[in-house]
Each structure stands twice: as C-alpha cells, then as structure tokens.
Amino acid sequence: MASSNNFFDIIVVGAGPGGSFAAKISAESGYKTLLLDKELIGEKGRYKACGGAIAWELVEEIDYPEDKIARVIESLELHHVDGENYSKKGKGAVIWRSTFDKFLTDMAIDSGVKLKEQEALIxxxxxxxxxxxxxxxxxxxxxxxxxxxxVTSPTLKLLKWPYFRSEDLILTITKEMKTTKTYIDEVLGSDSVHLFFGIKDLIPVGYAWLFPKTETITVGWGNQINLVKNSREEFKKFENLSYVKNALKNSNQTIFKPHLIPVGLRPKLYEDNVFAVGDSGGIVDPISGKGIPYAMISGQFAIEAIKTGEKRDKMDKLGTFYQKSLDRKFLKILKAKREARDRIFQSDDNLKKFLSLWEKYRSSQIIMQKLL
Ligand SMILES: Cc1cc2nc3c(=O)[nH]c(=O)nc-3n(C[C@H](O)[C@H](O)[C@H](O)COP(=O)(O)OP(=O)(O)OC[C@H]3O[C@@H](n4cnc5c(N)ncnc54)[C@H](O)[C@@H]3O)c2cc1C
Incomplete structure (x- = not known):
C-alpha cells in the first residue's frame, strides 16, 4: 500500500505538452496530481526530436515569452523535387522542445502539481x-x-492496450546542424520553414524539412514505417538535393535522433479510468505530423471528462465524454485527414494538387470541403 503522501487523485505519466497541460488543468480543478517523467525536464534536460513549429495562436494562448522563441516564422515554403514551389503565408514560431516543455511543466508546478522527474514508470x-x-x-x-x-507509451503497453497499425506510424530522423544566423537568413530566409515532397524521387509517403532555429537548422525526414527500406540512405538522398546541400554546407551536426510519429488513432483512447492523451493515442495531424496542440487539448479534455463524470455521477461514461469532446473539436477532422492522406500520396499529381491548394487554404478546409 502506498503511503498517503504517495496517494493521488490523478497520476499523469509523461511530462510532454499533453501531460504537463493535463496536470495543470487537473491541479487547477482541485485534484491532487502527480506528474511523472523518466527524463530531467529542463532547458538543459532531455532533447526531444521535433521540428518545433507552432502556430502563433498557441504562442498567444499560453503567453509563451518571445525570448524563448528560436525564430518567428511568416511563411511555409513547400518544395516539390520536380521543381514546383508553393508558399503558404501564416505567422508561427519555431521553439526548442526542451525550453517549451519546461515552460509548460513549470505552469503545472505553479498550479500545485507534484513533479517527479528522472523517474520512469516501470x-x-x-x-x-x-x-x-x-x-x-x-x-x-x-x-x-x-x-x-x-507514441510507445510504456503505460499502455503494460496494460496490454492494442498498438498502432504499421501504416499509421512514420519513422523520422532528425539532425540538428549548427551554423550561423547570418548564413541561415541568407540561404533559407529569415522567417521561413521549408518542406520537401516527392513521391517517386524522395519519400513515398511523407516529407522532409529544414526548420531554422536561431543558429541551428533542424533537418528532418519522415516516411511511413512499413515503406522504409534503408532510412539512412533515404535520408542521404534528401541531404543530397542541391538546395539542401547548399543550406547545410557550413554547418556541424550536434544531434542525430530517430523517433516515431503516429498518424492514425490507437484502437481505443479510454478504458477503466485510463486515458490515452497526445501521441500515446495517436492524436496527431496525419498530413502535417503536427501534434503539440492536439496533445495539450486532449490532456485538457481527459481531465474535463473526469470532472463531468464525477459531477453528474456518471462514472461509466468517462470514455464517452472524452471521445465526444475530442470528436467535436478535431477528431472527426483528423480521421478524415487520415483517409485523405492515402489519396494525397497516391501520385505526384495528387500531391502537387494538394500543395497548390494548401498555399491558399487550411488543410482541414481542403479535406472537409472536399476541395481535392
Ligand atoms: C521529428 C518530429 C518532428 C515533429 N515536429 C512537430 C512540429 O513541428 N510541430 C508539432 O506540433 N508537432 C511536431 N511533432 C509531433 C510532436 O512532437 C508530438 O506530437 C508531441 O510531442 C506529443 O506530445 P505528448 O505530450 O503526447 O508526448 P511526448 O512529447 O512524446 O512526451 C512524452 C513524455 O513521456 C515521457 N515518458 C516516456 N516513457 C516514460 C516512462 N516510462 N515513465 C515516465 N515518463 C515517460 C517522455 O520522457 C516524454 O517527456 C514532431 C514529431 C517528430 C518525431
């Protein structure tokens, strides 16, 4: 039996954006909350492979300090290896995940959450x-x-929840390349992130990217895992594109890290008072791989489902409350995007049509209004 000090209303396993945000809402709602992470959370703590691109709305919503932003972005440059380029305007930020995640974890601690770091659930x-x-x-x-x-959720693995289908997992490789701000501004522009597509000649189902931070270029590549033959060689093909070669020629590699992105939902998101939040549930945009805001909102909805169930004395309905609020907010759209993704990556023609629409419309508009 755990001592009363070790007894909580809610334990949140994993202090990424989903966990820290859930823990914050939980403590604010009056629940005694423990937040557990296997790593050291801090700016000098664990490195997390991530492009780190977030929409400006999120920066404003959480009051994220500008001095913690690695670069303010005004456009997304979409390159097809056949030579077509598309430019999508929109304000955003590129952040380092160690800094961003620590900011969210600090918010949780300020709300009364007990944090235990460097303590893996075993x-x-x-x-x-x-x-x-x-x-x-x-x-x-x-x-x-x-x-x-x-995505690999040890908690759900130990509870024997079913895992993702292989066609719903993207294998990514990230390299951090240190260079200078002046060189980045010259080769990539001072306020643009770059995505690279090409089914036949680059990546069958996925894309690659150059995301500039202050003095570092985050270089990434991701392909549907069951289609990967030799990830290092496929990554090399991307680095050998002349645009990319030039962008990286004055830089030194500081980090190399593979990681998975789930792009389809887990077969279930709730059972017996356990909630799958963020990547553990596959709550990620299947086309862009964006997951930070979905992790945070799903964390919030999980706690709200508990509150609603307790208030209405409907403890058998927690899963329904969770699922319904996710559906209303974005899950239906993410499911439609998962289906559309197969069509988009069916041919380079489909892909180019999508990219040209993406210049002008949000991807959710393209899919839900059937513009493709
Ligand atoms: C290469 C790459 C690029 C990406 N780029 C973007 C992007 O530009 N924008 C965007 O919005 N999203 C991006 N994503 C997706 C985004 O990183 C994830 O969707 C997001 O991190 C999900 O947050 P989370 O809180 O669910 O999980 P995570 O951020 O993965 O956090 C999980 C936490 O659980 C902890 N943990 C794991 N095991 C244990 C254990 N046994 N005990 C205790 N703690 C444990 C880990 O240490 C970690 O802190 C990218 C992903 C990848 C891989």
Missing part, C-alpha cells in the same frame, strides 16, 4: 479501485491515470 497494476504505479524510486497510487508517455 510497472502499473490495478489494485481494487486504484492503480499502483511503480518506479525505481517508489510506488504511487491514484484512481485515474493519464497516459501521456508518448
């Missing part, structure tokens, strides 16, 4: 009405569990 067991979570350092108990521990 086991989870149902014990009557509560779950016991075991780490190397201790045992903690709670009635509700938020599984926000990323």
């Amino acid at each position: 086991d989870i067991k149902k014990n009557g009405d509560t779950y016991d979570i075991i780490t190397k350092k201790g045992k903690y108990s709670a009635k509700y569990i938020i599984a926000s521990d990323g």
Whole structure:
C-alpha cells in the first residue's frame, strides 16, 4: 500500500505538452496530481526530436515569452523535387522542445502539481479501485491515470492496450546542424520553414524539412514505417538535393535522433479510468505530423471528462465524454485527414494538387470541403 503522501487523485505519466497541460488543468480543478517523467525536464534536460513549429495562436494562448522563441516564422515554403514551389503565408514560431516543455511543466508546478522527474514508470497494476504505479524510486497510487508517455507509451503497453497499425506510424530522423544566423537568413530566409515532397524521387509517403532555429537548422525526414527500406540512405538522398546541400554546407551536426510519429488513432483512447492523451493515442495531424496542440487539448479534455463524470455521477461514461469532446473539436477532422492522406500520396499529381491548394487554404478546409 502506498503511503498517503504517495496517494493521488490523478497520476499523469509523461511530462510532454499533453501531460504537463493535463496536470495543470487537473491541479487547477482541485485534484491532487502527480506528474511523472523518466527524463530531467529542463532547458538543459532531455532533447526531444521535433521540428518545433507552432502556430502563433498557441504562442498567444499560453503567453509563451518571445525570448524563448528560436525564430518567428511568416511563411511555409513547400518544395516539390520536380521543381514546383508553393508558399503558404501564416505567422508561427519555431521553439526548442526542451525550453517549451519546461515552460509548460513549470505552469503545472505553479498550479500545485507534484513533479517527479528522472523517474520512469516501470510497472502499473490495478489494485481494487486504484492503480499502483511503480518506479525505481517508489510506488504511487491514484484512481485515474493519464497516459501521456508518448507514441510507445510504456503505460499502455503494460496494460496490454492494442498498438498502432504499421501504416499509421512514420519513422523520422532528425539532425540538428549548427551554423550561423547570418548564413541561415541568407540561404533559407529569415522567417521561413521549408518542406520537401516527392513521391517517386524522395519519400513515398511523407516529407522532409529544414526548420531554422536561431543558429541551428533542424533537418528532418519522415516516411511511413512499413515503406522504409534503408532510412539512412533515404535520408542521404534528401541531404543530397542541391538546395539542401547548399543550406547545410557550413554547418556541424550536434544531434542525430530517430523517433516515431503516429498518424492514425490507437484502437481505443479510454478504458477503466485510463486515458490515452497526445501521441500515446495517436492524436496527431496525419498530413502535417503536427501534434503539440492536439496533445495539450486532449490532456485538457481527459481531465474535463473526469470532472463531468464525477459531477453528474456518471462514472461509466468517462470514455464517452472524452471521445465526444475530442470528436467535436478535431477528431472527426483528423480521421478524415487520415483517409485523405492515402489519396494525397497516391501520385505526384495528387500531391502537387494538394500543395497548390494548401498555399491558399487550411488543410482541414481542403479535406472537409472536399476541395481535392
Ligand atoms: C521529428 C518530429 C518532428 C515533429 N515536429 C512537430 C512540429 O513541428 N510541430 C508539432 O506540433 N508537432 C511536431 N511533432 C509531433 C510532436 O512532437 C508530438 O506530437 C508531441 O510531442 C506529443 O506530445 P505528448 O505530450 O503526447 O508526448 P511526448 O512529447 O512524446 O512526451 C512524452 C513524455 O513521456 C515521457 N515518458 C516516456 N516513457 C516514460 C516512462 N516510462 N515513465 C515516465 N515518463 C515517460 C517522455 O520522457 C516524454 O517527456 C514532431 C514529431 C517528430 C518525431
């Protein structure tokens, strides 16, 4: 039995954007909340492979300080390897995930959350009405569990939840290339991020990118995992494009990291007081791979489902409340995008048509209004 100090209303496993935001809302709602992460959360803490692009609305919503932004963006440049280029205007920011995630975790702590970092969950067991979570350092108990521990979610694996289909996983490789701000401004522009497409000659289902930060270019590549033959060689093909070669010629590699992006939902998002939030549930845009805002909102909705269930005394309906609020906000759109994605990546013609529409419309408009 966990001591009363180790007994919580809600345990949130994983302090990424989904977990930290869920924990913040949980503590603000009066729940005794534990936030657990296997890594050290901090600007000098764990590195997370990520483009780090977020919409300006999110910067404003959470009051993200401008001095923590690595670059303000005004356009998304879409390059097809056949030579067509498209430019999508819109304000955004590129952030370092260690800085951004720490900011959200600090918000959670300020709201009263207890943080335990460098403590990986190694086991989870149902014990009557509560779950016991075991780490190397201790045992903690709670009635509700938020599984926000990323795409490979050890929590859901231990609970034997079904995993993603292989066609719903993108294998990515990220390299951080250190250079100078002046050179980035010259080769990539001072306020643009760049995406590269090409089914036949670059990536069958996916894309590659150059995301400039202050003095670093984040170089990324991602392909549907069951279509990858040799990821390093395929990544090299991208680096050998003349535009990319030129952009990277004055830089030094500081990081190399593979990571998965889920682009389809897990077969279930709730069971028996456990909620899958963010990447652990596959709550990601299947076309762009954007996941930060969806992780945060799903974290919020999981806590709101608990509150509603308790208030209305409908504890058997928590999963329905969660699913319904996700559906209303964006899940229906994400599901439609998952289907559309197969059509977009069917041929270079379809892809180019999508890119030309994306210049002018939001991807959700293209899909929901059937513009493609
Ligand atoms: C290469 C790449 C580029 C991307 N670019 C963008 C982008 O530009 N914009 C965007 O919006 N999204 C992007 N994404 C997606 C985005 O990174 C994710 O959707 C987002 O991080 C999901 O947040 P999360 O909180 O669900 O999970 P995560 O951020 O993955 O957090 C999971 C947390 O769980 C912790 N954890 C794992 N196991 C345990 C354990 N056993 N015990 C305790 N803690 C544990 C981890 O340490 C981690 O902190 C990108 C993803 C990749 C891979």
